[in-house]
Amino acid sequence: MAPRSYALFSALYxxxxxxxxxFTANVARLLAARGNAVTVVTNDTEGQGAGxxxxxxxxxxxLPCHPLVSGRMPLPRPCALRSRLLREVSSRRFDGVLVNARFYAHSITGLxxxxxQGLCPVLLDHGSAYLSMGSPALDWLVRRYEDGVTALGRRYDPAYFGISERSAAxxxxxxxxxxxVIPNAIDAAAYRAxxxxxxxxxxxxxxxxTLLVAFVGRLVAEKGVRQLLDAARDARLAGRDVVFVLAGEGPLALEVAGAAAATPDHVRWAGALGVPDVAALLLQADALCLPTRSEGFSTVLLEAAACGCSPIVTDVxxxxEVVAGPEFGRIIASMSADEVVRAVMELDDDRSLVSLRSRNCxxxxxxxxxxxxxxxxxxxLLTS
Incomplete structure (x- = not known):
């Protein structure tokens, strides 16, 4: 394929x-490695300096922005610098424009x-439910915001794709x-290495x-952290050599630390880990438990599979795609602690499942x- 010029709009980078x-960073690097000219347009959420x-x-x-919700929800900050940067980007001729994802104000800029430029943008959605901020009042506002931005985006008639089958649905x-579907991906060998x-x-x-059950991610309610802690305290696990190791940081960090101090036989907190340490943990874990409320296509599911760490995950x-059957892992029916406990006991009762699922994943x-x-x-990008 002849070299092309692509613009990737991603509110976060x-x-x-x-x-x-x-996802955006990996796609951008590979497109560039193939000889294409790649421009990523994002927001200065981390104070790197707009430019x-x-x-x-x-x-x-x-682009200059207001990094709301710890940068998770950036909003445009109108100013001369933003206008100049967008004029410079608009002056380039692109062969294709990718927009990640449906629910950001930034996405409208890309569309x-x-x-x-006379192009049909490709909009790749990364969700499978409404965003959640952990507050009923905030969640109501977020849903109305998502509905509004989605309706506005539809006016540009993009070609919609999902990051997973659930996201497409x-x-x-x-x-x-x-x-x-344009799926999430991983370089499995490089990740392990x-x-x-x-x-x-x-x-x-x-x-x-010890049956080591790992959790990796933000310590927030929507990821099922409290359900994991409740599962660790469940009487059915008393006397079993099962330990939940949680890695991450977030608003529930104090709760996790408290549970680790109060229930050391079943809960440990590894703190915030860099990517190499996460890979090391997943290579040593027997299972990854992710009783999350919503995911587009969780990267940590692919990272765990690459490490032979089979998932226990809600149907998100x-x-x-990863857990294609019971020989790969366990899809649980809900976020409940009871579902987590039953899935963990299944592994503890039949340790041969650990090795079988590890190989298959x-x-x-x-x-x-x-x-x-x-x-x-x-x-x-080239046929839409």
Whole structure:
């Protein structure tokens, strides 16, 4: 394929960390490695300094913004610098425009630019439910905001895709028919190779026989953190050699620390970990438990699978792609502590499941390569 010029609009981008950020960064780097000119237009959520600079062969344009909700919900900050940067981006001729995702004000900027150049933008949605802030009042406002931005985006008639089958189906809630799936991905071998040398079992005083159930992510209610802690205190696990190791930081960090102090036989908190340490933890864990409320296509599911760490996960985006059957992991019916306990006891009662699921997950992770994802993305960008 001849080199092309692409614009990727993503409200969030590294060093802000999350699934959308990592997806955009990986796609941008691979598109550039294929000889394409790639411009990422994002927001200056981390105070890097608004402007444009080259990052790994990708031109990254950071726009001035108001980084609300710890940067998770950036809103445009109108000013002369923002206007100048957008004029410079608009002056370039693109062959395709990708917009991540449906519910950001930033997305409208990308849709508008694409249509101004006579292009049909590709809008890749990364959700499978409404965003949640953990407050009924805030969640009501967020839903109305999402509805409004989604309706505004539809005026530009983009080609909609989902990051997972569940994400594509969720678009139907808004009366939108997805054209297909452009899935999340991982370089499984590279992810394992960059794991640190930390021995978490030794650090936490766990034996090789301990069933180590990991959680990796933001310590927030929507990820099912409280359900995990309730499961660890469940009487059915008393006397069993099962330990939940939680890695991450967030508003519920004090609750996690308290549970680790009060229930050390079943709960440990590893704190916030960098990527190499997360990989090391997943390589040593027997299962990843993610009783989350919503995901588009959780990156940590792919990271765990690459490490042979089988998932126990709610039926959210990406779950059925990774957990293709009981021989790969366990999809639980709800976020409840009872569902978590029963899935963990199943593993503890039959340790052969650990090795079976580990082998199968590791093999399955190889299907989700970045080359396949970028192939699908380029086809969508050039044919929509």
């Amino acid at each position: 590294p060093p802000h960390m999350g699934g959308v950020e990592r 444009e600079k080259d990052e790994d062969g990708v031109s990254v344009v950071r 508008r630019l694409a249509r101004a 969720w678009l139907g809630h808004f009366g939108i028919e997805a054209r297909g 960059q794991a640190s040398a930390r021995d978490f079992r030794a650090e936490l005083g766990l034996s090789a026989e 985006g990406g779950a059925r 590791r093999e399955r992770a190889e299907l989700f390569s970045w080359n396949r994802t970028v192939d699908a993305l380029e086809r969508a």
